[in-house]
Amino acid sequence: MSPLDIAGFSVLLLLGGALCAMLLSRFERMLVPAAFSLATLASLATATAGFLAVLQGTNHAATVAMGLPGLPFNLRLDPLAGFFLVVIGLLSTFVSLYSIGYLRAYLGKRPVTRLVVCYLLFLAGMSLVVLADDAYFFLLAWELMAASSYFLVMYEDEQAANRRAAFLYLLVAHVGAIAILLAFGIMAGLTTGGASFSNYTFDAMRAGALSPGWAAGAFFLAFFGFAAKAGVIPLHVWLPEAHPVAPSNVSALMSGIMLKTSIYGMMRVAFDLLHGFPWWWGGIVLCFGLVSAVMGVLYALMQHDLKRLLAYHSVENIGIILIGLGLSMIFTSFNFQSLAALALVASLYHTLNHALFKGLLFMGAGAVIHATHEKNMEEMGGLIHLLPWTSALFLVGCISIAGLPPFNGFVSEWLTFQALLLSPALPHPLLKLLVPLAASLLALTGALAAACFVKAFGVTFLGAWRGHRKKEQIGEVAFSMRLGMLLAALSCLALGVLPTLVMGWMDTVPLKLCGARIATSAGRFGWLWLTPYSHERASYSGPVVFFGLIAVVAATYLLLHVRRTAIRRAPLWDCGFERITPRMQYTATAFAMPIRRVFGFFFSIREQLELISPQNHPVMADSLHFRLRVRDRFWNWFYEPLSDIAFWIARRVGRLQQGRIQIYLLYSFVTLIVLLAFLG
Amino acid sequence: MSTELVIQLNTLLAAMILLTSFALLVQRRMFAILHIFAWQGFFLGLSTAVIGFATGEHHLYISSLLTLVMKVILLPYILYTLIHKLKIHREIESVMNTPATMLAGIGLVIFSYHLTAPVRQLSTLMTRSTLAVALATVMLGLLMMVTRRHAVSQIIGFLAMENGLFFAATSATYGMPMVVELGVALDLLIAAFIFGIFFFHINTTFDSLDVEQMAKLKEGD
Numbered sequence: 001m002s003p004l005d006i007a008g009f010s011v012l013l014l015l016g017g018a019l020c021a022m023l024l025s026r027f028e029r030m031l032v033p034a035a036f037s038l039a040t041l042a043s044l045a046t047a048t049a050g051f052l053a054v055l056q057g058t059n060h061a062a063t064v065a066m067g068l069p070g071l072p073f074n075l076r077l078d079p080l081a082g083f084f085l086v087v088i089g090l091l092s093t094f095v096s097l098y099s100i101g102y103l104r105a106y107l108g109k110r111p112v113t114r115l116v117v118c119y120l121l122f123l124a125g126m127s128l129v130v131l132a133d134d135a136y137f138f139l140l141a142w143e144l145m146a147a148s149s150y151f152l153v154m155y156e157d158e159q160a161a162n163r164r165a166a167f168l169y170l171l172v173a174h175v176g177a178i179a180i181l182l183a184f185g186i187m188a189g190l191t192t193g194g195a196s197f198s199n200y201t202f203d204a205m206r207a208g209a210l211s212p213g214w215a216a217g218a219f220f221l222a223f224f225g226f227a228a229k230a231g232v233i234p235l236h237v238w239l240p241e242a243h244p245v246a247p248s249n250v251s252a253l254m255s256g257i258m259l260k261t262s263i264y265g266m267m268r269v270a271f272d273l274l275h276g277f278p279w280w281w282g283g284i285v286l287c288f289g290l291v292s293a294v295m296g297v298l299y300a301l302m303q304h305d306l307k308r309l310l311a312y313h314s315v316e317n318i319g320i321i322l323i324g325l326g327l328s329m330i331f332t333s334f335n336f337q338s339l340a341a342l343a344l345v346a347s348l349y350h351t352l353n354h355a356l357f358k359g360l361l362f363m364g365a366g367a368v369i370h371a372t373h374e375k376n377m378e379e380m381g382g383l384i385h386l387l388p389w390t391s392a393l394f395l396v397g398c399i400s401i402a403g404l405p406p407f408n409g410f411v412s413e414w415l416t417f418q419a420l421l422l423s424p425a426l427p428h429p430l431l432k433l434l435v436p437l438a439a440s441l442l443a444l445t446g447a448l449a450a451a452c453f454v455k456a457f458g459v460t461f462l463g464a465w466r467g468h469r470k471k472e473q474i475g476e477v478a479f480s481m482r483l484g485m486l487l488a489a490l491s492c493l494a495l496g497v498l499p500t501l502v503m504g505w506m507d508t509v510p511l512k513l514c515g516a517r518i519a520t521s522a523g524r525f526g527w528l529w530l531t532p533y534s535h536e537r538a539s540y541s542g543p544v545v546f547f548g549l550i551a552v553v554a555a556t557y558l559l560l561h562v563r564r565t566a567i568r569r570a571p572l573w574d575c576g577f578e579r580i581t582p583r584m585q586y587t588a589t590a591f592a593m594p595i596r597r598v599f600g601f602f603f604s605i606r607e608q609l610e611l612i613s614p615q616n617h618p619v620m621a622d623s624l625h626f627r628l629r630v631r632d633r634f635w636n637w638f639y640e641p642l643s644d645i646a647f648w649i650a651r652r653v654g655r656l657q658q659g660r661i662q663i664y665l666l667y668s669f670v671t672l673i674v675l676l677a678f679l680g
Numbered sequence: 681m682s683t684e685l686v687i688q689l690n691t692l693l694a695a696m697i698l699l700t701s702f703a704l705l706v707q708r709r710m711f712a713i714l715h716i717f718a719w720q721g722f723f724l725g726l727s728t729a730v731i732g733f734a735t736g737e738h739h740l741y742i743s744s745l746l747t748l749v750m751k752v753i754l755l756p757y758i759l760y761t762l763i764h765k766l767k768i769h770r771e772i773e774s775v776m777n778t779p780a781t782m783l784a785g786i787g788l789v790i791f792s793y794h795l796t797a798p799v800r801q802l803s804t805l806m807t808r809s810t811l812a813v814a815l816a817t818v819m820l821g822l823l824m825m826v827t828r829r830h831a832v833s834q835i836i837g838f839l840a841m842e843n844g845l846f847f848a849a850t851s852a853t854y855g856m857p858m859v860v861e862l863g864v865a866l867d868l869l870i871a872a873f874i875f876g877i878f879f880f881h882i883n884t885t886f887d888s889l890d891v892e893q894m895a896k897l898k899e900g901d
Contacts, residue, residue, distance in 0.1 A: 659895035661834070662775060665826045672822070676795055 003053040004060035004077040007085060007131060010045035013038065014124040018117045025113035032103045035116045039096035039123060046127055047089025053082025057508030061133065067140075074201050076133035079508040080272070084130045084264045087352050090491065091256045091359045092123050098363050098484030099249040101477065105370055106247075115155050115247065122148040122253065129261045134201040135184035142180070142261075146173040146229075149258060152250040153242045165241035172238045176228030180265070183222035187273060190214050205273045215274050219281055222269040226262035232322065233292040234634045236315045240303070243311035244375065248366020251307060255314045256359035260351050263321055267344075270329055271513040279428060282329030286434065289322025290441050297448040298599050301455070301592045302630040306365045306377050309456055310358065313401060316445060317354040321347050323438060324416050327423065328514065330431065337516035339422055342532055344510045345503060345518055346415035352502075353408040353495060357400035360488040364394035367477045367485070368460065374467050377456065377588055382465040386474045389482045391461040396489040398457045400496070402450040406546040408495035411530070413446060414540060418532045448595070455591045464582040497542040500527045589628060596630070604631045686734040687806050693727040694810040697847060698789070701820040704840055705785050706778045710763055710832065714756050717836050721751025724843055728850050731807060739858045740850070746865050747846070755839065758872050763832060766883055776827050785820055792816040799852075807851040814851050817844030831882060831889040835875050842868060 001009075017038045024031050053060065057079055064073040077085070099119070106112050125145035132138035150173070154166035188199045191208020199205070210218065224235075231239040243251045266285075270277065296315030303309040324347025331340035367390045374380055384391040400407035403414075420442065423435040465471050476482070495502055500523045507519040522532050531539045560566045574580040596605065610625040611618060658664070700720035707713050725748040732740025774781065792815040800808050821841030825834045846864075849856045856864075879889060886893040 659897060661891045661894060662826050662829070665822070669822050669826055673791070673819075677791070 002060050003049040003056070003082065004062055004075060004131075006045050006052070007049035007077060007127060008062070008075065010042040010049065010089075011124050011127050011131075013042040013045070014120045014127075017042070018120040018124070021113060021116045021120065025111070028112055029107060031116060032107065032112060033100050035120065036096045036100045036103070039099075039120060040093050043089045043092035043096055043123065045089070047086050047093060049077070050082040050085025050087075050089055051505075053077045054079045054086065054506055054508055057511065067137070071134075071136055071200065073137040074133035074203075075131045075137075076202070077131060079506075079512050080264070080267060081130045083348060083352075083506055083509050084260065085127065087260055087355045088123075088126050088130065088257050090352075091355045091488070092126075092253060094484045094488045094491075095249050095252050095256070095359060095363065096484075097487070098252075098366075098481050101480035101482075101484075102247070102249050102366060102370065104478060110156075114151065115250075118148040118151045119250070119253075122152060122250075122258075126257055126261055130264055133203070135188055135205075136200050138202075139177070139181060139184070142177060145258065145261065146170070146177065149250070149254055152254075153246045155247055155250070156245065159245075162245040165238070165245045169238040169242040172228050172235060176225040176235075176262075179221045179225030179228070181225075183218045183225060183269065186210070186214055186218040186221065202268075202273060206275070210274070212278070215277065216281065219269060219274055219277065220284075223266060223285065226265040226269075227288065229265075230259045230262040230318045231292075231315050232288050232318060233295050233315060234638045236292070236296070236312075237632065237634060237639060239314060240299075240308045240311040240632075243314070243362075244305055244307040248307070248362055248369065251311075252359040252362035252366070255311065255362055256355040259314060259318055260355055263318070263325070263347075263351055266325060267513070270325075271332070277329065277333055279330050279333040279431070282326045282331075282333060283431065283434065284326075285322055285329060286326030286438060289319045289324075289326055290438055291319070292316065292322065293319030293445045294441050294448075295602065297445050297452060298595070298602055299632060301448060301452045301595050302603060304378050304588050305375050306368065306456065306460065307362070307375065309377075309452070310361050310365060313361075313449070313452070314354075314358060316449060317350070317358065317401070320413065320416060320442070320445070321350050321354065323347075323442060324350060324419065327416075327419050327435075330423075330426065331419075332514055334426060334428075336425065337514050338518060338521070338533075339419065339425070340514040341510035341516040341518045342415065342422070343419035344514055345506065346412055346419050348506065348509060349408075349415060349495075349499070349502070350412035353400065353412045353492070356488055356491050356495065357397045357407070357409060360393065360485055360492065361397040361401065363481070363485045363488065364390055364397055367481055368394070370481075371474050371477055372467055373469060377460045379467045380460045380465070381463040381467075381582060381585060382461070382471075383474070384461040386465075386471065387461075387476055389476055390485070391457075393482070393485040393489045394461065395457060396492055398453040400492045402453045403446045404450070405540075406493070406496050406542055406549060408492045408499075411496055411499040411540070411542065413442070415532055416442065418538055422533060422537075451595065455588055459586075459588045459591065463585045466582045466585070493546075497546045498527060499540075499542055500530050503530070589626075602633060604633050604636060605629070606631075683734065683806060686730060687809075689730055690727055690807055690810060693723050693730065694813040694847075694851075696723045697727070697817060697843070698813050701817050701840060701844075702782065702785055704836065705781055705820055705824050705827070708774070710768065710830075711760075713833060713836055714759055714763070717839065718752050718756045720840065720843055721747060721755075724847055725752065727810075727847070728855070731850055731854060734806065735854055737854050740855050742858065743850075743855055743861050746861065750865055750868060751839070751843065754869070755872055758876065759832065759836070762876055762879060766879065766889070768830075768832065768883075768889055774827050775829060781823070781827055784823060788819040788823060789816040792819060803852075805851075805854065807854070810851040811848060814844050814848035817841075817847060820844075829890050829892055831879055831891055834891065839868070 017035055021031060021035050059076060059078040061074070061076040064075060067073050103112055103115065122145060125141050125148055128141035129138065129145055132141050150166055150170045153169055154162060156162050187205045187208070187210065190210055191199055191205055199208070228235040243255060246254065270281070293316050296312050296319055300309050300312035300316060303312060324343050328340045328343035328347060331343055368380065368383060368387065369375055371387055371390070372380060372383070396407065400409040403409040417439065420435055420439040424432065426432065426435065503522050504519040507517045511517045518532065521534060522530055524531055525535065528543055529535070529539050529541045572580065596603070606629045608627040610627070611621050612623045612625065613621040697720055700716050700723065703716045704713060704720070707716055725744045728740050728747060729744035732738060732744060793812040796812040796815060799811055818841050821837045821844055824837030824840060828834050828837060855861070883889055
C-alpha cells in the first residue's frame with residue numbers, strides 16, 4: 001500500500017462513518033464511542049500515511065474519475081502534504097480520544113448526532129484539502145471544511161451570541177474563499193490562456209509562467225484568502241468569537257489544525273505553484289506575521305475567558321509561523337537555499353508544535369469548563385487540588401506555548417530566532433533594518449506569552465476556589481479525556497527533547513521546496529545536539545536540558561522529603577485580618593494591569609470606578625465597583641467603516657428599486673436601446 | 681403575381697402594421713385597443729400569407745392561419761371577456777402625454793431604420809425593407825408597456841412586441857421553422873391564461889388593475 005492509498009482509505013473511512021452516523025442517530029449512547037473510535041483509527045491512518053510520505057520523500061499521485069464529467073479529482077501526496085497530514089492525523093487522534101469522554105456530558109441533554117457527523121466530515125475535509133492536486137477539488141474540500149466547521153461552531157445554537165459568532169466565521173471564511181478562487185483563476189487562466197479545462201490542475205499551474213504583476217496579484221489574493229482563515233491580523237476577528245462558543249474538542253481541532261491548512265495553502269502557492277518571487281513578497285508576509293504575533297499576544301493578555309485567551313494566542317502563533325515563512329521566502333528570493341530551508345523548517349516545526357500544544361490547551365480548557373461549568377478564569381482558582389491530572393497536563397501546554405525548554409515550543413521559536421539572527425547576510429538595506437526589528441518583536445512576543453500563561457495558569461489553577469459551584473462537586477474528568485491530553489503532552493515533550501530526529505525525518509520537505517536540506521548540518525552531532533547552522537554559532541541539546549531538569553527536580557524532592565520536618569502545612573498568614581476570603585486573591589485583571597497601562601494605546605479601554613456609599617462620603621464607602629471593558633481596536637478601525645460603507649452602498653443601490661413596473665421596464669428598454677446603439 | 685407587386689403589397693401591409701402600432705400607443709379606450717390589436721394581427725397574418733405565396737414556402741400558410749386564429753380571434757376574445765368580467769372598460773391614463781409618446785415613437789422608428797440600414801444593403805430577400813418596421817414594432821410595443829399604467833394595456837404592449845418579433849422573423853428569413861412557430865403560438869396561449877389569472881389576483885388584491893398600486897409592495901426605507 002502506498003501512503004496515498006492509506007490516506008485515501010482513511011478519508012473513505014471518515015466519510016462512511018459520517019454516513020452511518022446519520023443513519024444511527026437513534027442510538028446516540030452507542031454512537032459516540034463508536035464514531036470517535038473510528039475517527040481515532042482513521043486519524044492514526046492519516047498520520048501514518050503522512051509520516052511515510054515524508055520519510056520516502058517521493059510524490060504519489062492519483063486521479064479519481066469523480067465529480068463533473070471531464071473534470072476528474074486529482075490527488076497527490078508529496079512531502080509537504082505528508083507533513084500536514086501528520087499534523088492533522090496526530091492531533092485529531094488525540095482529540096478524537098478526548099471527545100469520547102467529552103461528549104458524554106451532552107448525551108441526553110441535546111442531540112449529538114449532528115456534532116458527530118460534522119466532526120467526521122470536518123476531519124475528512126481537512127485531509128482532502130491537503131491531498132487535492134487541482135484547484136477545483138481543493139476548493140471543494142476547502143468548502144467542505146468550512147461548512148462542516150460552521151455547523152460545529154453553531155452546535156449550541158439556541159444562544160444568539162453563538163449564531164452571531166458562527167455567522168461571522170462563515171462570512172470571513174467565504175470572503176477568503178472568494179479571494180482564493182480568484183487567485184486560482186489567475187493562475188489557471190493566464191498560464192495557458194484559458195483555452196481548456198485541463199489547466200485547472202496544479203501541475204498545469206506549476207508548468208506555466210506568469211508575468212511578475214499577475215504572479216504578485218495571484219499570490220496576494222491567495223495570501224489574503226488564506227490569511228482570513230488563519231486569523232492573521234486584521235482578519236482575526238472571527239477567532240475570538242468562534243472558538244469560545246464551539247465545543248472544546250472542536251476548538252482544539254479548529255485552532256490546532258484548521259488554521260494550519262491555510263499555512264499549507266500559502267506554502268503550496270508560494271513555493272510550489274508560483275515558484276520564483278521577489279523578496280518583498282516575503283517581506284510583506286513577515287510584516288503581517290510580526291503584527292499578528294505582537295498584537296495577538298497583547299490582546300490575549302487582556303482576556304479573562306479561558307478559551308478567548310487561547311484563541312488570541314492562536315493569532316500570535318500563526319504570526320510566529322508566518323515570520324518563519326516570510327523569512328524563508330526572503331532567503332529563497334536571494335538564493336540562500338540552506339538558510340531558506342532553516343526558516344522553512346522553523347515555520348513547519350512551529351506549525352506541528354502549535355497544533356499539539358494548542359490542541360492540548362484547548363482540551364485542558366474544555367476539561368476545566370466541563371468540570372467547573374465556568375468560562376471566566378476570574379471565577380476559578382485552586383483547581384490544582386481538584387483536577388490534578390488536568391492541571392499538570394495544562395501546565396505542560398503552558399510551558400510549551402510560552403517557549404520554555406524542554407518542551408517543543410522552545411525548539412521552534414529558537415529555530416525561528418536562529419533564522420532571524422542569520423539574516424544580516426541579506427543584501428538589501430531595508431531588510432537589514434526590518435530583520436533586527438523582527439527579532440526584537442519576536443522576543444517581546446515570547447516574553448508576553450510567558451506572562452500571559454503565568455496569568456492563565458496561576459489564576460485558574462493556583463490559589464483558592466472563587467466560583468459559584470461547591471468545591472465538592474468538582475471532580476477529575478473522564479479517563480479518555482485525560483488519555484487524549486496525556487498523549488498530546490507526551491508528544492510535546494518528545495518533540496522538545498528530540499528535535500534532531502524530527503528534523504532529520506522532515507528534511508525531504510525543504511529539499512523539495514527550497515532545494516536544500518538542513519539535517520546534515522543540524523544533526524551533525526547526532527540526536528543529542530541540535531546545531532541548525534553550524535555548531536560555532538548556536539547549539540541546543542534537548543536531552544541534556546531535560547535530564548538536567550529531572551535531576552534538579554529529583555534532588556529538590558529528595559532534599560525536601562527525606563526529612564519529614566522540611567514541609568510544614570500551616571494556615572495562610574492573613575496579615576492579622578482574620579477573615580480572609582477567596583475574593584482577596586490576585587486577579588487576572590490585576591495581573592494584566594501593568595501591561596494594559598504600558599500598551600494602552602493598542603486597545604480601546606473603558607475603565608469605570610463606582611463608589612457606593614450610603615453616607616455619600618468617599619471614606620465611608622460600602623462597596624466599590626470596578627468595571628473594565630477592553631475592546632479590539634480593529635473593530636473601530638477596520639470593520640465598522642467597512643460595514644458602514646456596505647450599508648451606504650446598499651441604500652444607494654436600493655433607490656433603483658422603485659416598486660413601479662414602468663420604471664423596471666424602462667430599465668430594460670434603455671439597456672436595449674443603448675446596447676443596440678453602441679454594439680449594433 | 682409579379683415580384684414587384686408582392687414587394688409593394690408587403691410594404692403596404694408593413695405600413696399598416698406600423699400604423700396600428702402607433703394607434704396602440706396613443707389609444708386610450710380599452711375596447712378600441714383590442715380592436716386595433718386584432719387588426720394588427722390581421723395585417724400580420726395577411727403579410728405572412730403573401731410572403732408564403734411569393735416565395736413558395738408553403739409552411740408559411742400554416743403560420744398565417746395560426747396567426748389569424750390566435751391573434752385576431754382567440755387572444756382578443758380572451759381579453760375581451762376578461763375586461764368585461766372585471767368591468768375595466770373605462771378610459772385609462774398613460775404616464776406620458778400623447779404628443780410626447782408619439783414623438784418618442786417616431787424617434788424609435790428612425791432609430792430602427794438606422795440600425796437595419798447595414799442589413800438592407802447586404803440582404804437579397806424581397807422583404808428586406810420591412811425589417812426596420814418589424815424592429816420598430818418591437819420597440820413601440822416596449823414603449824407602450826413603459827408608458828401605460830394599466831395592466832391590460834401593458835399585456836397588449838407585450839403581445840404587440842411579440843407581433844413585431846414574428847414579423848421580423850418573416851421579413852428577415854422568411855419565417856422560423858414550423859416547430860418553433862408552433863411552440864411560440866402555444867406559449868402565447870398559455871401566457872394569455874396566466875395573464876388572466878394574474879389580472880384576477882391583482883384586481884382582488886388592489887381593487888384595481890392600475891400597476892401604480894403595486895408600488896405599495898416596495899419595502900420602506
